[in-house]
Structure formats: C-alpha cells, structure tokens
Amino acid sequence: MTNNTDLDSKNQNDDGVIIPRESRPFVEKHGFPGWIMGLGWSVSSFFLFQVVASIVALIVLFVLGRVAVDSLTSEALFENLDVMFISNSIGQILFLGLCTWLITRLSVRRSGRKAFLRLEAPQEPAKNLAFAFLIVLVAQPLIMLLAWINLQYPFSESYLNFEQSQMDMIENYLRSDHVFLFTLFHVAVVPAICEEILFRGYVLRNFEKSMIPIVAIVLSGLLFGLYHIRLSQLLPLAVLGMLLAWMTLKTGSIWPAIAAHFANNASAVSLATFFPEIAFDETMHGELPPVQYLIFSIFLTGVLLYLIHKTNTTPRAQEAPHV
Secondary structure, eight states, X not given: OOOHHHHHHHTBOTTSOBOOGGGSOHHHHHTOOHHHHHHHHHHHHHHHXXXXXXXXXXXXXXXXXXXXXXXXXXXXXXXXXXHHHHHHHHHIIIIIIIIHHHHGGGTSOGGGHHHHTTOSOOSSHHHHHHHHHHHHHHTHHHHXXXXXXXXXXXOOHHHHHHHHHHHHHHHHHHHSSOOHHHHHIIIIIHHHHHHHIIIIIIIHHHHHHHSOHHHHHHHHHXXXXXXXXXXXXXXXXXXXXXXXXXHHHHHTSSHHHHHXXXXXXXXXXXXXXXXXXXXXXXXXXXXXXXXXXXXXXHHHHHHHHHHHHHHTOSSSOOSSOOO
16 A cells, blocks of 8 residues: 655655646556556557558658669568668657656656666766676676577577568678768667667666666566567566666666667677678577687676676665666
C-alpha cells in the first residue's frame, strides 16, 4: 500500500509546495504504470522508425534510379547499404531520439526531462567514460562466448541462411571502397546516442518505477536484444544491454553507456574496414574464443567493473538506486 507521505513528497516542487493534481505530468495524473510506458514506447518507436526508414529509403532509391518498382527485392535494398544507412539514421534520430525526448514530457515536467533521461554528465566523467569505453573492448572474447552459447540453440537452416545472407551483403559493402567516417557515423555514432536515449534513458527509467533495479536491468537488456531482430545474437546483445543498464544506474548518467555502445559498434566497423581478413574469417564464425583470451577477458572485465563500482560508490547520494 502506498504511503500518502511518499506520494506528497513526489508531488512537491523545490520549495516543498504540493503540486495540484491537474498540474502534474500526464502519466502521473492518470496513473499509468512505468513498465507500460517503457514497453509501449519502445515497441511503438521501433515500428515507427522502421516504417519511416523504409519509406525514405524507397523514395531515395526510386529518385536516384537505383531500383525499379518491378525489380524491388530485399536483396536490392541491401545492395544499396549507403542509402539504407542514411534512412536508418533518419528514422533513429526522429523516433528513438527526438520523439523519445518529446514523449518524456508525458512522464515529467518540462524542466525535468534531462534528469529523467539521465543526460547529465556522470561523476568523474573522464574515468567513467574511459572505463565504459574500455570494458566493451576487453569483453569481446566474453561476447564471443555468449554468441557461441546462443548458436547452440537449434535454429532452422533457412533462418540461419537468411541472417547469413544479410551479413554477406554487409561484408561486401565493408570490403568495398566505402567512406569510413560515413559508415562510422551511421553505424556507431547515431545508434550509440539514439538507442541509449531510448533504452537506458526512457525505458530503464520507466521500468525502475514498476520493479526493483535488477529486474529493470534484466528486462530492459532483453528488450534491447530483441530490438535488433537477430535471434542468433540475442544472448550477447541482451547481456550487453544489461551491462549498459547497470553502468547507467551505477553512474547516474547514460553517457558512459553511450561511450561503451560507440566503442562496441566502432570497433566492429574499424576491424571490418582495416582488417577484413580477421573480421570475416570463416574459421572463427560461431567458434569459441581461445581459452587464454577468455581468461584474460574475464579478468580485465572484472577489474573494470570493480573500478566503475568503486569510482561511483561515494558519500554523495546518487539520483538512482545502485545495483
């Protein structure tokens, strides 16, 4: 049962004056659970972003004459990945970024949106951003292990072939004379900012309203994994999402998660661009990493997790519970 004193304290302004019900945010006024808001907008923004991105891509491809209406196939779309990247970024910026910022107004007063999404810089920003950036790099063998475990599920041959055909198109693009900074912007910069605003900003914050932090971390991470629509990589993506959520709660800011997300995507683009023989080595696909790499990865990941924990465990109260 909710304590009336707690309710009153949540609905006071900075001067301690209780805010009238009609002046409270829409979600608070109408009693919508946080998990409904988080789940509802994550699903809605995903479909809106996909629809708009697809429409923009088709318009551009038709105008440029790259694809004819009678020859439109999924293969034809993936053969024009530069256009797909641009349209994908437009969809992400509009819906995962801008519209998430706007819809946050339903949950908090206008002046509180930045704090709600945890867009403030963390304590010890240089340390937190560096630790977050490094942890994703040193955790790559662990991520490979999770990917191997994920592939033990008996996916159908047709589904695996479908995923592989998409990866082959991306490989062909990255092996071609693409503009590295162009690809880096659309594959690493835009997703790192927009997806973090959505998942570690809006979704995680709303889930925290309805459940204990550890459950909010796990469910938001699982939702992040499903969002990428790659079932053969669901486990590593979900665990990565949980790690980013933990860092966000621990530091009280989404900027370390943005740094880690960028490091993960940028390292993949850089490796594929400058060392394609390693990135696309078929003998390594779906294989376990060498044991010595795995041990080293576990050790360094543990050290960095401890450093993040220690850096952000101070007498200063965090604005969100620690986990």
